[in-house]
Amino acid sequence: MSNLVQRSSLQPQTMAEAMEFANQISKSALIPREYQGKPANTLVAIQWGMELGLAPLQALQNIAVINGKPSMYGDALLAMVRADTRCRGVKEYIEGEGDKRTAVCIIKRSHGDEIEEIKRSFSVEQAKQAGLWNKPGPWKQYPERMLQHRARGNAMRDGFADVIKGIITVEEAQDYETKDVTPPKVAVQPPKLEELMQPTSEPETPPQNEAMDAEGVFHLHVPGKLPRAFQKAEDFAVAYSAIMLKVRRAEKVSPADRRSKLHELEIANEETINRLGEEFKTEMFEKRKEFNAQLSMEAKENV
DSSP, X not given: OOOOOOOOOOOOOSHHHHHHHHHHHTTOTTSOGGGTTOHHHHHHHHHHHHHHTOOHHHHHHHEEEETTEEEEOHHHHHHHHHHSTTEEEEEEEEEOSGGGOEEEEEEEEEETTEEEXXXXXXXXXXXXXXXXXXXXXXXXXXXXXXXXXXXXHHHHHHHOHHHHTTOEEHHHHTTSOOOOOSOOOOOOOOOOHHHHTOOSSXXXXXXXXXXXXXXXOEEEOOTTSOOEEESSHHHHHHHHHHHHHHHHTOTTSOHHHHHHHHHHHHHXXXXXXXXXXXXXXXXXXXXXXXXXXXXXXXXXXXX
C-alpha cells in the first residue's frame, strides 16, 4: 500500500458555488488581510488560482493585488515552473563583486527531444540604473535576494510564459511606482429609502391600504410607500430579504446610512415580522446582523 497521503480541497463547480465559497472564505481571519471582507476580490483570486493550477487557499496565500493587477510571490511562481513536466532544471547563483555583482538564473526546458536553456541575469549596476539599489525596504535589507528575484522573474517570463500566464512576481510589482487605482469619490445626496425600494417588476399583489391589514395577510411596509400584501409568510420573507439586499448593495449610500436604513426598514415591519414563524423571524434578524457586520467592516476600510 502506498505511503502517500491523498489530499483534496474544496473546488467550486458552478458560479453560484464559487460566489458562496468566496463569501464565506472572505469572512475568515486566516486569509490575508487584503481579502478579508472582500468576497469579489477573493473570488477573482480563486479564479486566477484555478487557471494557474492552484487550489483556492493556495491562490489566496500566494496571489497579491498590487496597483490593481494580480502578482504572485516569486517562490510560488518558481514552484509552478518546477512542477511543469517540461522543466528540466533550475539553477540560480550570484557572481562578481561591487557593481558587477550579478544574480543569474538558468532554466532548462524540453521541446520534444531538444533542451532549451534560458539564462537571465540582473546586476547591481542594473539595480542602480533602475533606482532600486539601497531603496528602503527589501532592497536595503536583502539586496542579493532581490537581485535573485529579478533574474528569476525574467527567466520564467521568457521560458515559461505559457505556465505563469503573464503574472509577474510580487517582488517586482512592489518596485513599480504606486498608482492610486481608487475611483474618485463624487459627493452625492444619499437616496431616500423609498427610492431604493422602487420595484424592478410589477408587485406580486396590488398595493393595499393600511386599513386592509387583516389576520393572515402579511404587509410589507416601506416608509413613504403604500404597503404590499402577501398571503404567505414565505413570500413576505423573500420580498423583505430582497429589499435588505438592495439596501446593502446601494454603493452610492455610505455604510452608516445603509445601516440606518436597514434599521428603519426593520422598525417599520416589526409588527409583521413578529407574526412570522420563529424560523423566518430568526432568519430576518440574523440577515440584518450579517449585513451590519459587513457594512461596519466596509466603513473601516473606507477610512
